[in-house]
Amino acid sequence: MSSPGPTGSGYRRRLGGGRKEALDERLREALLEPRDLEPIRLEGRLIPGLGAQPLALVHEPVDRPGKPLDALEGYMCGGGSHLASEYRPGAGNRKGRGVRSFRARCKKFLPGGLGYDRRGVDLDLSQEHELVRDTVREFARERVAPLAEELDREGRFPYELVAELAELGLMGIPIPERYGGAGSDTLAYAIAVEELTRVDSSVAITVAAHTSLGTMPILLFGNEQQREEWLPPLASGERLAAFGLTEPDAGSDAGATRTRAEQRNGSWIVNGSKIFITNAGTDISACVTITARTGEDEISNLVVPNGTPGYEISAPLKKLGWRASDTRELAFRDCAVPAENLLGERGQGFRQFLEILDGGRISVAAMGVGLAQGAYDLAYVYAKERHQFGRPISDFQAVQFRLADMATEIEGGRGLVYRAAWLKDQGRPFAREAAMAKLYTGELSNRAANWALQIHGGYGYMDEYAISRLYRDQKILEIGEGTNEVQRMVIAKHLGL
Numbered sequence: 001m002s003s004p005g006p007t008g009s010g011y012r013r014r015l016g017g018g019r020k021e022a023l024d025e026r027l028r029e030a031l032l033e034p035r036d037l038e039p040i041r042l043e044g045r046l047i048p049g050l051g052a053q054p055l056a057l058v059h060e061p062v063d064r065p066g067k068p069l070d071a072l073e074g075y076m077c078g079g080g081s082h083l084a085s086e087y088r089p090g091a092g093n094r095k096g097r098g099v100r101s102f103r104a105r106c107k108k109f110l111p112g113g114l115g116y117d118r119r120g121v122d123l124d125l126s127q128e129h130e131l132v133r134d135t136v137r138e139f140a141r142e143r144v145a146p147l148a149e150e151l152d153r154e155g156r157f158p159y160e161l162v163a164e165l166a167e168l169g170l171m172g173i174p175i176p177e178r179y180g181g182a183g184s185d186t187l188a189y190a191i192a193v194e195e196l197t198r199v200d201s202s203v204a205i206t207v208a209a210h211t212s213l214g215t216m217p218i219l220l221f222g223n224e225q226q227r228e229e230w231l232p233p234l235a236s237g238e239r240l241a242a243f244g245l246t247e248p249d250a251g252s253d254a255g256a257t258r259t260r261a262e263q264r265n266g267s268w269i270v271n272g273s274k275i276f277i278t279n280a281g282t283d284i285s286a287c288v289t290i291t292a293r294t295g296e297d298e299i300s301n302l303v304v305p306n307g308t309p310g311y312e313i314s315a316p317l318k319k320l321g322w323r324a325s326d327t328r329e330l331a332f333r334d335c336a337v338p339a340e341n342l343l344g345e346r347g348q349g350f351r352q353f354l355e356i357l358d359g360g361r362i363s364v365a366a367m368g369v370g371l372a373q374g375a376y377d378l379a380y381v382y383a384k385e386r387h388q389f390g391r392p393i394s395d396f397q398a399v400q401f402r403l404a405d406m407a408t409e410i411e412g413g414r415g416l417v418y419r420a421a422w423l424k425d426q427g428r429p430f431a432r433e434a435a436m437a438k439l440y441t442g443e444l445s446n447r448a449a450n451w452a453l454q455i456h457g458g459y460g461y462m463d464e465y466a467i468s469r470l471y472r473d474q475k476i477l478e479i480g481e482g483t484n485e486v487q488r489m490v491i492a493k494h495l496g497l
């Protein structure tokens with residue numbers, strides 16, 4: 001396969017700027033010349049098992065007889081209520097059981113009767129999603145993997161990789177094309193984030209925080225003028241954006257924000273501070289969207305451009321993991337922000353940031369799956385290579401069971417992430433599923449990193465083994481964008497508790 005890179009042979013060229021033609025051409029190639037199902041290789045080593053997904057899957061068009069899909073929506077999506085309305089206890093149903101048989105229901109509700117819609121649940125990814133995975137997997141393997149250890153050791157922000165990701169169209173995957181994004185969807189974005197995290201979390205969080213936290217608020221709540229001003233450089237990846245919600249005294253309780261903004265002479269005068277903010281202080285950071293108290297019981301969101309007098313950014317914070325990502329403390333001292341930088345309606349900031357966090361959780365959940373998958377990949381290879389008691393340790397059932405458990409949980413976690421992303425893409429409620437996916441994959445990645453390191457024994461504790469970096473990078477997945485406890489609170493609320 002050709003290597004994606006600055007020459008633009010990747011996703012952007014395939015899908016962006018003449019992207020339809022390029023995609024068609026790529027799909028035609030794939031259909032005409034199906035490739036061997038090539039397993040993924042990391043550091044030149046074959047990784048069968050979960051990593052052995054084909055790099056270019058070709059799906060035959062699914063034959064859907066009868067009516068177009070839209071005609072089925074009432075039955076398939078909200079179908080439960082149609083069927084439930086049929087339940088009339090003891091009211092004329094045969095043998096008084098009150099429940100019409102499945103066969104009878106099909107006859108009544110499906111125009112073609114039983115067998116009308118055998119499509120069921122389609123668990124295949126579309127060709128576009130396969131193409132995104134193919135492109136990002138190749139990029140992560142060829143461009144990120146060789147640099148990851150060095151970037152982590154030096155705590156160096158990966159400018160060169162961000163530029164290449166931008167070239168590939170991966171810095172604005174779910175942003176519409178008219179604003180310079182790739183115009184794809186949440187599922188494609190989640191797949192990309194998963195594939196990056198599989199190899200390196202610092203690069204992945206740079207993309208995820210920029211997209212979900214930095215760019216999304218402007219897309220979702222900005223007016224047309226704000227979108228046109230801010231989105232093109234952000235969605236193209238030329239510049240980065242950040243979201244400043246957390247404060248020293250307002251973490252899980254983010255509504256307790258103390259940062260204040262007062263209107264004076266046509267500006268918002270901001271005073272306060274934010275902590276642990278991703279992507280705010282790089283050389284290419286354009287702005288941070290902050291939450292600020294604009295009245296006694298009122299929170300609003302403001303876009304603060306980098307370089308605004310009174311906006312001070314600390315040196316990068318030293319961290320356990322995500323060492324190559326940019327994390328800063330921000331201070332605002334009589335910082336005058338233009339009045340027109342208010343995002344959406346004044347006083348809607350609380351609702352807005354909850355919505356942003358719901359969406360962001362899908363990408364952090366994708367990171368959980370990616371990290372677990374990466375840990376599995378490393379442990380699998382190591383277990384085959386490491387010999388003790390005269391045989392590979394993968395021969396021992398204790399090691400096999402660990403790998404089997406990891407493989408099983410990864411499949412489960414991926415399913416939760418894809419479903420949350422799919423719901424969002426359908427325009428359906430997804431907050432509960434996003435919180436479930438984030439909670440499950442956060443804890444899954446913890447178990448996977450721990451087991452994978454255990455399989456490496458003492459070598460896994462050494463910096464030169466990648467698993468030690470994954471182990472350090474994992475913990476934040478149970479803290480950022482809402483701790484495990486906060487996810488449980490969100491889920492419980494959705495359960496009506």
Ligand SMILES: Cc1cc2nc3c(=O)[nH]c(=O)nc-3n(C[C@H](O)[C@H](O)[C@H](O)COP(=O)(O)OP(=O)(O)OC[C@H]3O[C@@H](n4cnc5c(N)ncnc54)[C@H](O)[C@@H]3O)c2cc1C
Binds near residue numbers: 242479486
């Ligand atoms: C590397 C990194 C990057 C980050 N990037 C960003 C960013 O870009 N933007 C941003 O705004 N924030 C960012 N954050 C902040 C992150 O979202 C917060 O750290 C997180 O929300 C938790 O807040 P806290 O650290 O103040 O912990 P606290 O809220 O103080 O929580 C401490 C502990 O108490 C528990 N707890 C709190 N309340 C309850 C409760 N009601 N019931 C049960 N348990 C509870 C928590 O679960 C946790 O275990 C980042 C953090 C890190 C470390």
